[in-house]
Amino acid sequence: MTVLTGTYYDGESSRGHAATLQVSRLQAVLAYADQSIQIDPNSLEVEAALGRMPRKITWQSNDFFAADATIELDQLIGSIGRSSMMDWVAGLEKRGGVIIAATLGTLLFILGFGIYGVPKIAEAAAYILPQGFSAQLATSTLEKLDFGLDESALSDERQAQLQAYFLSRGAVDELYFRHAQGVGANAFTLSQTTVVFTDGLVQLTDDDDELLAVYFHELGHARLLHVERSILQSVAWAAVLTMITGDVGGVGELVLALPLTLGQAAYSRKHEREADEFAIGELKSLGISPLKLAAMLDRIEASHSFSHEDDLSISLDLKSTESTESTSTGPQVEDPANEDSQGADVSNAGEGLAENPNDPKDEESNFSRSLLELLSSHPITSERKAYIRAAAKDN
């Protein structure tokens, strides 16, 4: 005979009654106030434990008994001998080893999925996207960018000449020139259809082959669908995390976006490398030295070291738009701030995230360098140059 304490609900009126349930092999008697109910003990079902909550005992009727979680209850369940899937789950929850293994396993899974699964899925999806998506994407991004950009001050002839020169060597649908106060020398890929050059970049050199090298780098981003892939990656990542965690929203979403941001930076560095490779390949096939790209990186770096203050205000600007824009739910498909960083450009070296190649041994510098590398969307410029020079020698 087991005696359980708890609360009885008659299923019709709302008040619960303090009650006891006595269960033996032959009968079960529920007693509350001055009443008692006979129940067939074989019809009793005890719901699985959930934390230390009272557990509901039912008997195929609208009324039920909520039993305090006690040792007697565990004994009763042992004697009934019926066990559901949820009892098994509750058992898992009680075992410390299971919990530790589950925690580590989940972290490993998410890490592995983030590193291998998400890029693969995004790549596959990017190639089946309709072309119209990319065009639409570029249009809306350019509209937003144009708030901060002016019309190009380059002469129409110069623009037309560069257009013809670039596009004859590798076509995109749209190539624009813009005057950008503060951004300085820069180039953006907006999607597979569209590339934007700033006047500052064009004015940085008299050698059109150097500009072509930059164009090839951007073309690499465009051809390899890097912008589209970055967006799809955030979608895939958000979808998976939502599936795993069930429901995420509000601040939770913001926090889950952090590994995504770091992950994006890593993907983005990989994309830069790929775009460099693409540019090197194209340059070589035209008989132009890849060193032109390295030279351009030097120029861009030099141009930016004079204008750090401007760059700072810009990066802050971007940050603030980002934080307000991401208030809406779900992945941002048309976030200009994102696109700008994903949209990948040769010359972010100046965004304050530049490395300082002169003193690599300094510890503080190493720390900040690895920090920067973690956050940066570009590989360290000196590394890129070294890579390009090595590739140039391979000839």
Next chain:
Amino acid sequence: MSEETSIEQTGGVSNVSNVSNVSNVSTPIPDPTLGRDPVRIPFKFHGDGGEFFRIWIVNIVLSILTLGIYSAWAKVRTKRYFYGNTELDGDRFDYLGDPVAILVGRILAIVLLVFYQALLGFAPSFFSGLIGLLFLAALPWVIYRALRFNAQMSSWRGIRFGFDGGWVGAAKAYLLWPLFGLVTLGFGMPYAWFKQNQYLLSNYRFGASTSTSTTEPNDFYLVALAVFGFASFGGLVLFGFTSSLGFNGMASDGEFNFDALFALGGLFAGALYFVFYVMIFAVYEARYFSTVYNNIEISGNYVGTSVSIVGLGRIVVGNAVLMLVTLGLYYPWARVRMTQYLQDNLWIDAVDLDSFVAKSSDGNDPLGEEIGEAFDIGIGL
């Protein structure tokens, strides 16, 4: 939706409707609650972060191992944990959703979603517009069914909640009025919130008793004003502060210190922006919650709350920072803390909670809720 859900949950909880006027036909005794002084009955939450962590992590692992199938069970288990640990007047709430039904709904929702995406991808633009319109027309129905399912699966003292709003009401509250808000450049949005709240609270019921809301449009304009004021004033101050900070970093002379200072300064500024963003959310959430929950009136029983911007902000910022630091593993504690705070600040000034009667319930319909979920519609108060 950590916070949202907990609010939604207490939302279900507090739509307690009244009962004092339910006249009993067989006994013509005058209503005993008339003129009775209300008694303040607080909500109590018994959840524990560590305990919920175990449930949460096992849910995640089983969901991954079963390729998502278990997630329906996981959802029910989570909801039951929060409902079952919420106590009012000595008795706890209960969530009665059936995982199998939820799974079926979830599969159907995914099929529909894939179908929709496929049509969008391959149909000519004219058709995709048409499909978009059809989809838009189906939304209110989905929202309404989701609200109803969630209410019907919630119970207290063995009596279920319910939701009687139709899809026409949902169309007005969730399409028409927000559209009005957009057309008026946001100035009509608080009015849309007001309409949504009216739709929810004049249709929720507990057993046979329907709730009402005593909010007025002005209340929601005050919410918007608080959020807007905080965001613009705080944003201005913060921008000025971080700019000056950035320039200080610039001014440093040492060549190699430059990077470190710049990086740390940037990180610090980023952290401030993060806290600021989180606080905007907290201001909105606290003001909206207070507005809604201080105005639920149930012929005699009144819900009340003392949730404040400072109190909620402390929880939300703390939670956000700890979740960042722990890579999200703090989530279960965060959710429990949030729920704990909301319930500690929620009560009912009750004249009679004892004589609610059940209403014979309508059929279960998880489909609506699951479709709503797959399309990521925020439902809740």
